[in-house]
Amino acid sequence: MANLTLMKKTWIVPLTLLLSASLSLAGCGVRIDDGSGDAVRADQTQVARQRASACQEAIGAGIEQVFAGSPDLLAFKDGFEARGKVLGPRWPSPQVKIAGKEKPENLPEPQPYRIPGNSEALMQKLVDCQVNALNDGLTLAAVARESQESSQGDKDEVAQLKQTAALAKVLVATGVAMERENKQIAAAASLTLPPANPSQLSALRYQDGKWRPDKTEENRKGKEEKTPLSDQQKKELSKGIRQLDALRYNIEKNAAQGRDSELKELVSEEITPLLRRQLQELVTQLGTDPREAVYQPFADLSGSDKQAAADGLKIASEVEMNLLTVVPDAQKALIAQTLSGLTDLRGKLGQDAGSLPGLSAKDAKVKTARVGVKP
Template sequence: MMRKTGIVSLTLMLAVSLSISGCGVHLDDGSGDTVIASKVQMARYRASACQEAIQAGIEQVFQGSPNLLEFKNRFANRSKALGSRWPSTSVKLKGKAKPENLPEPLPFRTPANAQALLQKMVDCQADTLNDGIILSALVARSQDSTQGDKDEEKRLRDTATLAKVLISAGIGMGRDNKQIAATAAQTLPTARPSELSPLRYINGKWSTDKSSPEDKGSEKGTKQPLTQAQKVELERIIGQLDSLRFNLEKNVAQGGEIQLKRLVSNAITPLLRRELQELVSQLGSDPRQAAYQPYPGLSGADKKAISHGLTLAQQLQIDLVSITPNLQDLGLIQTLSSLSELQEQLGFDSGALPGLKDVSATVSSSVSVK
């Protein structure tokens, strides 16, 4: 736990899983006079609040439409992964006689009609993706400064895990939003994203904390050089992704379905080759080979086999979130979204959280990422 004079540190412990998760919260019961919710905490909080609000909105707006009601399960699954939106634990502030429950940093409202629901869906999807990118940049910017500090290194690993969840959730929401709008015969409105900022609770209300060390320096506009550890991991993933691409091409070439051959040659291969070339540029060397051994667990040339290959490719995208600091240049968001859509075209579900494996991880969001 990080402690600062005059500040109560708010720490969220988030267990992330595709199927089940828990969220426990500890607030210092000390002599501080303010509570600060960092960018990391705010990103988790508002993503969780979005999933809850949209799920409730679907139940209210589409209660007479079974085909639309079933979409609430997608948002419920993401809500479980992100944890409950706000703690009910009380905190004792300096000058107060008794501990008090802190209000939510932002108003929580359930969309009351289809127009409000669709707007909430696109706004939340944009914020969730943007917040995931911001957290990835915060981690990348802090790599060198945390070496040797085990607590800080763990905090960065946890933040990187949360970034992966947010990016995966944003991709899943983008797909679900399109399907909901199509099923409801509606047009999605333009998103109105909002800025991610740390907040300070003082004098009974939340306001933007402009003194936070997180705001010193911009996440945008500065390319982060790769650390040696990132280079090693990036080289490994390039090899895996190119081997997967090679084996998808080889397997489908041996099959007899013309449509699958066209899907691989016209959509999947160009998508992966473009990303691989950008990864090689970021790495500064080319570890790709002319041919590879069979990719572990990948065989066959039917729709199920190709879908499995797309699942593996999506998992590698999520791995890249914590390895390469330049997600925008890489086009990772577009690649992961396209892989998910291609899997849907084959008739297979990429899940509420595309690219995330069904394993548990612990995400701990502390006061700030310096």
């Protein structure tokens, strides 16, 4: 099983499909490694949360500094501040007592924290953080799915697994939102986005005053076989496929019954192809086709106007998030690409997808435990 080592005091309330419950993402917990007695380890979940939080904070501060005096550009910092609140503080500097040391140490941040001071640095930070957030989210989603069966019956492992799955969803939503926002920022500032320089997500060990990649985990990468879909995962994937196809069907039917020719064109040329392309891949990964020729009206989805279509796409975005930790391969299943397309289409229909597409950050509450680690 993948190593999930979040402390019990550091927790994330798992996200539901509709996210009516509030979201809580932890600070950064670390633990003394029981093997050597002189190392502190931060797992992939902790590292991913920390660097995503640091990115949102640094970019928000960078926007304020670089675009001072430009109200339209300064407004872009709101999304980064909103995501930063959901992710929690970048590094609470936990104090630990390491074997062989007389006094406890305040652990430094795993990566240097830098606020971009000019437009070039800001553009680079935008693309790097966007790609890292998306990649980290997909990585953690795979960890969560692969670990679901082996964690059954273990209360602590189930709780840790939910933390990882919840964070995966936030990171993918962050990456999707930033992809759109980055283009908007660059266009508004008449700047060009450079190629991204992403960095691989790795668990870290703090030894001899430095954070280093965890060699134990690196050696294990690539050796684990993919876990087949469990019966529960097959059931959830089948349900998700039917939900998406029913949404497609109803959006098409409702638009066809209306008089908005522009909406009809958008549905036939963009919405339907986007969903059909992904549905075929999802069916391939499931191994059977649960789609139906005709569906009943989708609950709470009626009307032939643009608002009704946008509402349908909002529900579809939530389904995407539910499938993220269910599908065997989220990347091949086009989860991020489809969520990104749905976000753009909602924009065309006049609906703002918010700072976390597919999720609701409206009622998000952050509870961060300041973790103290004993030897």
